[in-house]
Amino acid sequence: MGGLRYGRSTTAAVVHIVVATLVLQAQVLLGQDIFVGFYDQSCPQAESIVTQTVKEFNSQDPTTPAALLRLLFHDCFVEGCDASILLDSTPANPNIEKMASPNLTVRGYEVIDKAKERLEAACPQTVSCADIVALAARDGAVLAGLNFQGLPLTMATGRWDGRVSSMDAANSALPSSKSNVQQLTSQFGNKGLSQDEMVTLSGAHTIGKAHCVNFMDRLYDFPGSPNGVDPTLDPAYAAQLQAQCPRGNPNQNTVVDLDQSTPFVMDNNYYSNGFAGKVLFGSDMALFHDFETQFTSNLNVVNGMTWNQKFGNALAQMAAIELKDEFDGEVRLNCRRIN
Structure with missing residues (x-):
């Protein structure tokens, strides 16, 4: 207890x-x-x-x-x-x-x-x-x-x-890194979060790193692409990623910055990167090529301060998903095991 x-x-x-x-x-x-x-x-x-x-x-x-x-x-x-x-x-x-x-x-x-x-x-x-x-x-x-x-x-x-x-x-x-907008909207909606909040929270990908395995299919084996590269990727960016994540690389732990310019700074670069074809995940790229989410994504490019404020709101909303009460919850003494 x-x-x-x-x-x-x-x-x-x-x-x-x-x-x-x-x-x-x-x-x-x-x-x-x-x-x-x-x-x-x-x-x-x-x-x-x-x-x-x-x-x-x-x-x-x-x-x-x-x-x-x-x-x-x-x-x-x-x-x-x-x-x-x-x-x-x-x-x-x-x-x-x-x-x-x-x-x-x-x-x-x-x-x-x-x-x-x-x-x-x-x-x-x-x-x-x-x-x-x-x-x-x-x-x-x-x-x-x-x-x-x-x-x-x-x-x-x-x-x-x-x-x-x-x-x-x-x-x-x-959600998967390969989800489309409809799938993302549905998954976030099931948790009580709006499509706008989904697009806003996706901006967290302005910081951090990703393992190559999560986007290799966009670099070498993209369906319907003559050279195997996702055509929505900026060509120079794709070449840079191929150098960082070569085909057949045995090191499964190789990681790449999500934002090449300011990888440790919470800013709205994620959105400008997206429209430039410089985001790693297919699920991210979908936000900039789908009519439903283009408008919201563009607003976040134009006004970084507005995105900051929206992100704070969305973060608080996400942190209140499906909370437990005293009947099905407890205060753990050790976070790794139940009391």
């Missing part, structure tokens, strides 16, 4: 998610309360402990923000935002989310472990692992440069940790 936590309601209520997009407030109806400042009395240092931990890891590895944003996304799309992706296998449940194909390259677990260790020392049995994942993703985005004109990017807290982790559920729920 998790410890008692200040502010926890046992009845259905309106969730207030406050996002500092020029002090914009969004209200979402969910099954329990999450709100900004949930730990203000039970663990006042909770958010600062997470922030400091993320800063330390980021100082050693500038890809940390991208890893933490991906960790949140892969958690929330399977069983909701409940830290189920953190659970390790057990004899009773060997087929966990971590073993799903899309999750084999997910990183950032050690950041969450360290933050949890520090939080248990400061405020035992109080801060959920699910909240740590959400706060760490928020902090990573800010450290990478997500800009709110001096305003803080807030993240509602008060989540419970889940007890279920399924490899099959992860394989079926997580």
